[in-house]
Each structure stands twice: as C-alpha cells, then as structure tokens.
Amino acid sequence: MRHFISLNDWTKREIMELLQLAEHYREQAFILSEQLFAANLFFEPSTRTKMSFIVAQRKLGLDVLDFNEEFSSTKKGESLYDTAKTFEAIGANMLVIRHRDDCWIEKLEGNLSIPIINAGAGKKEHPTQCLLDLLTIYQEFQKFKGINVVIAGDISHSRVAKSNAYTLQKMGAHVYLTAAEGCKDRSLPFPYISMDEAVEIADTLMLLRIQHERHEVAYDQTTSYLDKYGLTKQREKCMQPQAIILHPAPINRNVEIDTDLVECNRSRIFKQMNNGVYARMAIMSSVLKEWGSIHETVDQKYQPPFTYGGVS
Amino acid sequence: MRHFISLNDWTKREIMELLQLAEHYREQAFILSEQLFAANLFFEPSTRTKMSFIVAQRKLGLDVLDFNEEFSSTKKGESLYDTAKTFEAIGANMLVIRHRDDCWIEKLEGNLSIPIINAGAGKKEHPTQCLLDLLTIYQEFQKFKGINVVIAGDISHSRVAKSNAYTLQKMGAHVYLTAAEGCKDRSLPFPYISMDEAVEIADTLMLLRIQHERHEVAYDQTTSYLDKYGLTKQREKCMQPQAIILHPAPINRNVEIDTDLVECNRSRIFKQMNNGVYARMAIMSSVLKEWGSIHETVDQKYQPPFTYGGVS
C-alpha cells in the first residue's frame, strides 16, 4: 500500500488511470456511503491547494478535519510525527500534509496505519499539483509524447518544477527549463534555454511563482524581471498557435507574467485550479481504495473519457 | 442577475418578500437536494456575521468553505480579485465577502459567474445587517411607515448606519441621527438630534458600536462618553413605552449602553442575532435562485406569515 508522496511511485499506466478517473469525477459525483475523515495538516499558508482538497473531499463525501498550526499544540512544541499519530488515533482515515521540510515523509512512513497525501514537501515535491498540470496538458493535446514543455522561473525554490519535470519526461514529453541565474537548479538533468527560445518552441509554457518569501534578494515589479525573464505581451505573440500557458498560482502579476495575459486565450491558469479538484478526488479515492477504506467500486460505472494516446 | 451588494438594488416589494421568506425559514427548514458550495471570504475579524452566515448556510444544506486570511495566499500577496476567481474556479457557487475596502465590489462585478453577498464593505455598506434590522423592526411594529428610527453613535465609521438609514427611509420610516461631534458624517441627508431628544421620539433606537480600532482618539469607559452620548439608565426611562433598542454588536458595555440595559425588556439585541440567521437564509437562497443554482421552488410551500403593511 502506497502513500501518495511522489509520482515517481506511479507507473505511466497508473497515472493515465488517475487522469481518467479525474475526468470521470467531473461528470459524475461519487459520494461515499460510509463516514470517513480526511485531516488536512497544512504547516505553510495555502488558499488554492487546501481549499481544492476540501472541495474534493466534500465532493467525495469525506468529513474534513481542518488543522490550523496557529491554534494547535505545535505551539506547545509538538512534532509533526506526534501530530500525525494524534490524528490517526482520533480517527482520521487519511492525512493530507503540507510542510516546509523537504523530507517530512521519511519520519512518518512505516509508522502510520493510514495513507498520507503529499500536499507540498518543502522545495522537493508537489505531486497533486503535478497531476492537475498533467490533466490540463492532456485535455489540450490528448497526448504527452513529443509535447514540448518549458518550465520557466524560480526553478530552484519550486517543488512544482521538480515534480513536473520528472513526471512529464516519464510520460514522454520534452522538458526544458528557463530561469534567471539566481533561480536555476543545476542539479536537474534538463536543458536550460532562454525565455525567448522558450516562447518559440513551447507547446506548454509552465510559469512558476517567484517565491519572494524564500529569496534573499527581492524580485519586484520595479526591477526589470518581467522584461528579462517573464512573459511579456511581446513574447506571448511569438508563441506557437496551439501553445498554452500554465501557472500554479498565486501569480505575481507583472513579475512572472504581464497582468493582461493572466486571463488571455492561451491561459489555462483558472482551468488548472478547476482541474485540481477532480485530480485530487481521483488521487484520494484511489489511495483510500488501495488502503481498503473504500469498498465501493469507484470506476465500474463509467466509460473512460479518453484513451491511452499519451502512453507508448 | 444581481449580486447582493446594497439594498438600494432591491425594491420595497422585494425587500418585503425577503422578510417574509426569512420568517418562513424560522418555521420550516429548507435543505437543498444538491451539493452547492458557499465560500466565506472574511478579511476583517467577525464572530457574529460569519457564524450567522455559516449557520444559515448549513440550515440551507450548503457546504461551507471557510477562508482564513492568515493561512492563505493573501500572505503571498494575492489580491481579492485573484482570491475570488480562485474560489470560483475550484467550484464555489457563491461568495460571501467582508473586506475593509469600501469599494471592493467594483473590482469583482462583471468578472465572476457566481453571485457575491456583501458581508461588510469598509465603512460603506452592510446590507445583510440591514435586512436583519428591518426584520426585527417589522416584527415589532408590523410596518415601517411612520416609524421613528434614531441611529446613534459612531455614524462616520459605520457601514451599518449608512445601509440602514437609506433603506429605512425607502421603506417609509423617519430616520434621525445622533452622534458625538467626532462621530458625525455631515454628508448624510438625515437630521442630527441630541441623545436626549432621541430617547423621547424613537420607536427604534439603533445604537452603534464605537469602532475603537478605526478611531485615533480613545473613547473608553473612563471618559464620560456614556453620560454624554450613550444610553444611560436615566435616558432609558424617558423612552416611549413601545420603543425598542437595537445594537449590531459587539457591544462596548458602559460605553454605548449601560451594561444593565443590554438584556432589558426593550432590548432586541440578541433577537437581532437570531433574526440574522433567517435573514441571511432568505438572501442567499433568493440570490442562488436568481442565478439559477437552486431549482427547487423555495416559497411555494408556505403561507406568508405577515402582510405588506409597511409598504404603501
């Protein structure tokens, strides 16, 4: 039985099945017949991811336990391990965890009888964001093989970048990176190109947020960051006709992207958020089924909405 | 299709229908048969209003998304607009928003496919508080026409004062104001009288909270604010036999009102809170119906509990 920590643990076929299940949930609600509790343990601020999980949980019929670090015993020095064990003891059937530590999972694995969903691990992994990005790309191109994806921006601080780069490569996409010098991570085995090259070749341009709170130098609107490294209106005009823009949000308007482009025709930014709910429903119900908490046959009822085009 | 931003957008007849629907909900629960999500986006502290909305939402059978600014991406600089669009994208069917900005609605109107309920806009409008005040007054007098309402206290900082003054005048009431010099708003087209005059003529004395957090000078219990401008026991004795006391709360006991009067026979302060739940049920279900999210016929089932006495 697997926790949902990284898409490295999922095969191409399993990833495609998650995408199909996500599309299925868009069409048809699935409400559990028994009472199960999902506990959301977020140790970093979040609007989108946390609320997306909550909507997904409620759409599955899960009861939600909402942990706020500020009002909790972590104020009294309690560790993540003890907090997680506490939620297990009081009846949580699943933990959804975001924590600033890259490797928090290592302290929990093997010590819990309930599954964990990784909702963000430090600078390392953000696999549910990755799955919703995959869903958004697949909706557009009905395949991953041969698609050019350029990940642009604050690579070094981005867990989104890392989760996406490896998984997209596994799915058959060509992955490129583009970043300002201080934002590069040289340990990643993907080629760096310039932003001007990026807009020319990308089928999918995946912008990242400058994580001001993790940087020592400020990248604000008064600098020429947008002009040098961001998606200006000028650069957008050089993009391929079919190319789309992604961004995990929150967006620094006029830093990573010109504010006028946030809702342009190429933008799938709010579509990504919408997809996030269904991607997370698929992840959570699949994991709960693998752990034996859901007995209903989730997928019996539906016809796959798309085929395995992206998988060789 | 209207957002619920100001009762200026509602006709007298429509306001009376909201009041009737509120009374109906007191008698008979209405639970939705489909899953809809209400997102509460409060950017200012609130107990009463927020909890009242949540109870109202749950009584309607709505699923509740509770946004806490402190734990959110507004910490990362996200705007109200992007936050609202995010909640729309992840599946909210309605937004309930309180924000310190007087005019936040302008940035959202026309850009969302879901209705917005104004739960407090800066110093300008607080229309759901207004409707619950109307409900409380109507329960007492079965009309608005000719009723003397005096709004007393921190007029200049009060969105409650403004929403109530204009709407009560529209409904046919006579509206007066009374305030300490620093608390007056001279732009309002209503006569100022003294507190001593107020207690003599009022059918409804609507006290307001001194908003310490918005004042530069302190109005505390050591000053003679209560004696000069508040409702003392002495003044209460001069009130008309039928006259009632309202206060939107939280109350500064012994500032706006002698603490012993908070639960006196004339006080409808906790009744107002109780009415708030039903008023908000009426508002939310009406708006959701106007926007096509509720298909059930809400009002088919009931006999109006009171007639249109207050409407000419």
Next chain:
Amino acid sequence: MRHFISLNDWTKREIMELLQLAEHYREQAFILSEQLFAANLFFEPSTRTKMSFIVAQRKLGLDVLDFNEEFSSTKKGESLYDTAKTFEAIGANMLVIRHRDDCWIEKLEGNLSIPIINAGAGKKEHPTQCLLDLLTIYQEFQKFKGINVVIAGDISHSRVAKSNAYTLQKMGAHVYLTAAEGCKDRSLPFPYISMDEAVEIADTLMLLRIQHERHEVAYDQTTSYLDKYGLTKQREKCMQPQAIILHPAPINRNVEIDTDLVECNRSRIFKQMNNGVYARMAIMSSVLKEWGSIHETVDQKYQPPFTYGGVS
C-alpha cells in the same frame, strides 16, 4: 439540567454509565436525525481536545461551529459572556468551551438556555480528559477499586491532575502524587511520593506535561528533569507487570518520559486519544438528552459491554 463542568456533579453510577455509553459508541455509530449545532469556543491552543470533540460531534451527526479567537470579535474586546450569548442566539444547541480562566463557568451558569461542556478551565478542571482516562484505566483493570494511580509531574499547573485525582478517589482508586518541588500543589489532599516509589506501586502511572508556557523557569532537555522526575527506561523496568502509562499529551519527549517509551507496550497514550472521541460522544449525547435536544433513545439498542465491577 446540568452543564458538564466537573465530574464532581456526576455520581459513580452516572460515571459508569458514561463509560458504558462510550464503549457502545465504539461499536455502533449514532447519527442524529435532526440538525443540531455544536459550537467549539477554544480560547487556548489545542489540537487533540478540539479535534477529538469535532470527530465526536461529526460521529454523532452534529453540525460544527468552529470559533477561532484570532478572527473574532473578541479582538474587538468582546467578553466570553457576550460571545456565548451570541452563539446561543444564532442557534447553537451546545457550547464546548476552553478558557484560560479557572472560573469562567460562573459567569455563564444560569444565563444560557443551552448546555455547556467544559473542555478545559484554567488550572482547575478538565473533566472530558478525566473521563477518557477513566475509560482507559477501566479497559485495563475492569475496576477502579483498589487500583493504585500515581499522577506525576506538573501538578500545580495541571487541570488534568485535579479532575483525575478527585474523580479516581471517588471511584475507589488509591491516588498518589509525585512532583518536583516547584510543581507541587500542597492544597491537594493526596500523599506525595518519590518517582522511584511511584514506579514500584503504580498500576497506572499518569504522567503530566510540563507546561512550559505557564512556568517562569525553564524545564528543558538540558536539565536533568528526566533523570530526577521523569520516566526513564531504568525506572520503567521497575514497574509492575500489569502497570500502564498514561499521558494527556502533547508530550515533551525526553522531559516527562524517555522518547523510546512513548510507544512501548505499557503505553496507552495513543489509546487515550482514541478513547477520547468515544468518551466525548457519550458526554455530549447524554447532556443533549438531559436538556431535551435529543429525543432518540440513545442506549436502548445496546447490551452494556462491561459490568459495574468498579462500583461498590
């Protein structure tokens, strides 16, 4: 009709009935057929107790109102009394309150038409923790009479110690205390023994958390607190074969207890948390029944899982 403030108000027979009902809920869910609201008003940080109450409430089918002091009108100076009256007015059917004041209950009693559950009163009482501790002890020994219970640690700051000592004595247990000099409360009518004596005689060793936030001197891992007063591995070896270890958590690992003992065979620490949910279900449903809010017959359906062995 009683609030649930202290187990001093409950007879031995009633306490046994609560324990039996708790065991019943472990086996069989009880979901209310009507909509009732439980409001959780926590004025001190809490993970375990608050989440345990929420799980218990949801398992009973109660709707939950979650009050966060930080976002509330207590920021505007609102008192506990006015906050409680507000929740009553907007439709709460029960209040669960934790507050730093020892005697907050006195201001509320007699002024509310709904029951109050004490979820922690200053340094004085924590009766729901007490009931879950009783449940854990009873599961082990099927009686209280003659059982040696040693309460160890920060007695002077512990509401858990006081609630437990008196109630366990009433149930027939022999109660001893052990504490460092600065942690003793000499007003309690129970004998103090040394930690070395404690491990030899205890059937139940009830460790308490050092409440750093209430102490002026620090008791940290660099001092020899563990060696002098805590449960070391050495001392654990001197315990009786049948003896168990309790701790209300959060635990200061390597202060009150060696970290390796937290999940040892004798430890019932996570079992306590699990028991807490069922104990609180029993308490809340019993109180709601006494107040006439629940009409269903809760206990008709089940066979008592254990007998009155501990009650003479």
